[in-house]
Amino acid sequence: MGRRATLRHSLVALIMMGMVALLAQAACGSDPASTGDEWAVGPTPRAATTAAASATPAHPGQANYVTHCAACHGVSGEGQPNWFVPGPDGLLPAPPHDNSGHTWHHGDGYLFQVTKRGGLAFVMPGQPSAMPGFDLAMSDAEIVEVLEYIKGFWGADEREFQRSASVGDPYP
């Protein structure tokens, strides 16, 4: 009887020790000073993941997007804050090219012409626009590549909507 009680006590003690160890592990995992290296262990070491990512070929339009568009429209097409409110100079900030904007509402032909000729060719007469024309900076083929790259920011529904909008308004 006495022996049984001791066994049961040591069992309880073991379980409690296990819980303490688990709690300590959880606390370490959420330590803000932690390096995050604990996530690198496992079947996919970080080095292997990086090698796989860099082996994926870049989209042909990506480099020109980063060079010519990202400063205003955002690296992921997120646009500028409050893009629908004109600034004190009367200029609209750059709209997003992702799902939250309206780039995907327009056909390929319109998107091509805005990019090639700039916003001034499209806004109401007398209204200013900060959207430059890229006629001199990029060939027509490069403009198409950049616009195709932007389509990667969209979801399936936005892509399908824009594909239909392009049927009557294709690239030139």
Ligand code: HEC
């Ligand atoms: C200097 C900032 C700036 C840069 C750089 C820029 N844009 Fe813009 N873009 C704008 C602004 C601002 C607008 C809104 C134009 C307006 O209504 O005045 C705009 C609008 C557009 C639109 C029309 C979107 C719509 O829904 O009507 C397209 C398409 C576009 N930009 C594509 C591009 C592409 C492609 C690049 C890079 C090749 C680029 N822009 C670079 C500022 C910029």
